[in-house]
Amino acid sequence: MRGFNTRAVHEGEIIDKRFGNVVTPIFQTSTFIHPNDDPNAYLDSNTGKPFLYTRHGNPTVNSLEMKYASLEEAKFSISFSSGMAAISTTLTSLIKKGDKILTINQLYGQTYRLFLDLIERYEIEVDFASINEINSLDINKDYNIIYVESITNPTLQIVDLMELGKYCNERNIKLVVDATFASPFNQRPLKFGADISLHSGTKYISGHSDVVIGLVSTNNKEIHSKIFDGRKTYGGSADPLSAYLSLRGLKTLGLRMERHNSNAMELAKFLSDNEKVSKVFYPGIPEFEYYDIAKKVLKGYGGMVSFEPKGGYECSKKIIKSLTLATPAPSLGGVETLVTLPRETSHASLSSEELKKMGIPEGLIRVSVGIEDIEDLIEDFKEALSVC
Numbered sequence: 001m002r003g004f005n006t007r008a009v010h011e012g013e014i015i016d017k018r019f020g021n022v023v024t025p026i027f028q029t030s031t032f033i034h035p036n037d038d039p040n041a042y043l044d045s046n047t048g049k050p051f052l053y054t055r056h057g058n059p060t061v062n063s064l065e066m067k068y069a070s071l072e073e074a075k076f077s078i079s080f081s082s083g084m085a086a087i088s089t090t091l092t093s094l095i096k097k098g099d100k101i102l103t104i105n106q107l108y109g110q111t112y113r114l115f116l117d118l119i120e121r122y123e124i125e126v127d128f129a130s131i132n133e134i135n136s137l138d139i140n141k142d143y144n145i146i147y148v149e150s151i152t153n154p155t156l157q158i159v160d161l162m163e164l165g166k167y168c169n170e171r172n173i174k175l176v177v178d179a180t181f182a183s184p185f186n187q188r189p190l191k192f193g194a195d196i197s198l199h200s201g202t203k204y205i206s207g208h209s210d211v212v213i214g215l216v217s218t219n220n221k222e223i224h225s226k227i228f229d230g231r232k233t234y235g236g237s238a239d240p241l242s243a244y245l246s247l248r249g250l251k252t253l254g255l256r257m258e259r260h261n262s263n264a265m266e267l268a269k270f271l272s273d274n275e276k277v278s279k280v281f282y283p284g285i286p287e288f289e290y291y292d293i294a295k296k297v298l299k300g301y302g303g304m305v306s307f308e309p310k311g312g313y314e315c316s317k318k319i320i321k322s323l324t325l326a327t328p329a330p331s332l333g334g335v336e337t338l339v340t341l342p343r344e345t346s347h348a349s350l351s352s353e354e355l356k357k358m359g360i361p362e363g364l365i366r367v368s369v370g371i372e373d374i375e376d377l378i379e380d381f382k383e384a385l386s387v388c
Contacts, residue, residue, distance in 0.1 A: 004071065004185065005254040012066030012247075014042070014059055024063040026244045030054050046078065046228055056232055060240040064247045065215075068205070071184040071253070072197055074217035076224035078231055079243060083180065083200025084110055085236030086214030090196060091118060091147070093230035094174065094223070099144040100125045104134065104159075106152045106358055111178070131157040135293065137167055145174045150189060150297070151181035154306050154342040154366040155359055156281045158290035161297045165193025174223075180204070183333075185257035186300040190219055196227075203333025204303070206249040207256050213242045256335065256371060260303030263377065264369040270378050271307045276385040279361075281306040303369045304332060308361045315388035316341055316363040322384040325376055332368035337377060340366050 001007075014024045036050035043049060044057040045066055051057050061079055069077035080086040095101070095118065103115060105128040115126050127141065131152060139146075146168055148159045161177065168175040176196045177189035183204035189197040199205055201213040214236075218224050231237055238246075261284075268282035283294035284301030294301060309315045320328050326337040343355065343362050355362055369377070 001073075007070045008067065008253055009251050011070035012063045012068075014063050024060055024244070024247055026240050027054075027059045028240050029058075046076070046224075054240065055235060055237045058237075058240050058243070060247070061238050061243040064238070064243040064250070067247060067250055068184070068201075068215050069217055071250070072188055072190060072217040074190055074197070075219045076221070077215060077217040078224070078227055079201070079238040079246075080214035080216070080231065081236045081238055081242075082212050083198075083202060083214040084114070085234075086198050086200075086216050087111055087178065088114055089230045089234050089236055090176065090198060090216055090227055091145075092122075092234070093226040094145065094176075095122055095124055097123050098125075100127070100141055101145045101147060102127050102129060102134070102139065102141070102143045103147040104128065104149060104152065105130055106155065106157065106360075107149065108153055108178075111149075131159060131290075134164065135160045137163065139167070142171070143173050145176060147176045147178075149178040149181070150187060151179075151283070151302060151304070153181065153304075154281075154340075154364060156181070156283055156288075156290070156302075156304055156306060158283055158293045158297065160293045161187075161189055161192035161194065165189075168195075169193045180333075181302055181304055182298060183253060183257055183302070185254050186261070186298050186302055190217065192297065195220055195223060201246050202331065204257065204260070205253060205333075206246040207253065207333060207335060208245070208249055209331065209334035209336065211242050211245045211249070213238050213246050257300060257303070259371040260369060261300035263371065263374045264303045264305050264367075265301060266374045267367065267369055267377060267381065268305045268307075270381065271305070274382075274385055276309055276311070276388055277307050278310045279308045281364075305367045305369055306364055307367070308364050309385065309388055311363070311388040312361075313341075313343065313363040316365050318387045319365065319384045322387045323380055324383075325372065325380040326367065334368070335371045337370035337372060338368040342366055 032051040041050040065077040175194045177194045180200045198216045201215045272280045326339045329338045
């Protein structure tokens with residue numbers, strides 16, 4: 001198999017020598033000639049047939065899906081209009097009335113609300129467990145699906161996919177993994193036995209904070225067919241322009257992730273040594289609780305760093321206001337460094353007690369470390385920390 005960066009550049013590209021294009025064009029068309037009985041007609045990899053309607057499939061979108069599948073080392077992939085469209089379509093395509101699902105108790109907020117909705121609408125049973133309970137395989141029911149985020153938000157706890165994958169395969173439990181924080185460069189869940197790997201491609205995959213898109217991969221043909229039919233039914237298809245921008249971003253994923261990984265590691269080390277910081281959450285530092293697991297299941301430790309200043313919540317607000325290079329904004333995975341206070345953004349609906357129960361300090365600052373020069377980033381945080 002060719003290397004990651006080679007595949008990122010070349011796999012899935014639609015090159016038509018009649019035009020001599022070197023990148024896949026944007027097929028900005030809603031419909032296609034049908035029937036298309038041209039013996040040389042280009043075929044959608046999801047159906048094996050000529051394209052019919054862009055909600056079902058589109059050449060630019062399909063090019064992205066093939067490139068993504070190659071990087072995930074998957075047989076099949078499907079793209080969606082957003083990460084949440086990918087998650088909701090995947091789950092509703094797989095569950096049936098009475099199913100039992102196990103998931104983590106530190107889910108992305110919108111995914112948590114989706115599970116609550118599924119409980120009511122589909123009469124399914126959903127149990128929420130801590131990462132430590134799942135990693136210890138302290139599982140006492142026969143579940144149909146286990147759904148995890150391989151790196152949690154915002155405390156960066158790590159799921160031991162190596163052991164969980166074995167557990168699920170032995171018991172015929174479908175394992176669904178949201179690996180958004182890792183990216184396919186740092187982790188490929190299917191290699192650990194997951195049935196489905198999914199990403200908010202809005203983040204590292206597109207990488208430039210200008211696209212909203214979702215992606216799902218699997219090696220199971222039956223699962224692929226169910227999710228593909230679900231996309232057609234629910235309509236959460238990716239559009240050609242978003243797919244084109246994501247294709248462009250995906251080509252540099254390996255290069256960007258190397259920089260994200262190294263910058264985040266250096267920033268985490270700086271914060272760990274800073275007297276104004278009480279705790280740093282980063283999988284790549286030996287003192288982090290999940291470091292040993294991270295070494296097993298991650299190629300690189302990612303671009304996300306969280307830290308707790310000694311001055312608490314009020315100090316955190318001052319730090320964020322004092323940063324001049326890092327930008328206060330939600331989301332993550334772009335080339336620019338972004339900072340948020342989870343208490344005010346992703347976890348704003350939780351009480352102080354709920355935050356404490358989830359192990360999220362009220363003053364926690366989450367940093368999506370970009371690809372800027374690390375010396376400049378460290379200087380920015382050094383100056384900002386001095387205000388407390």
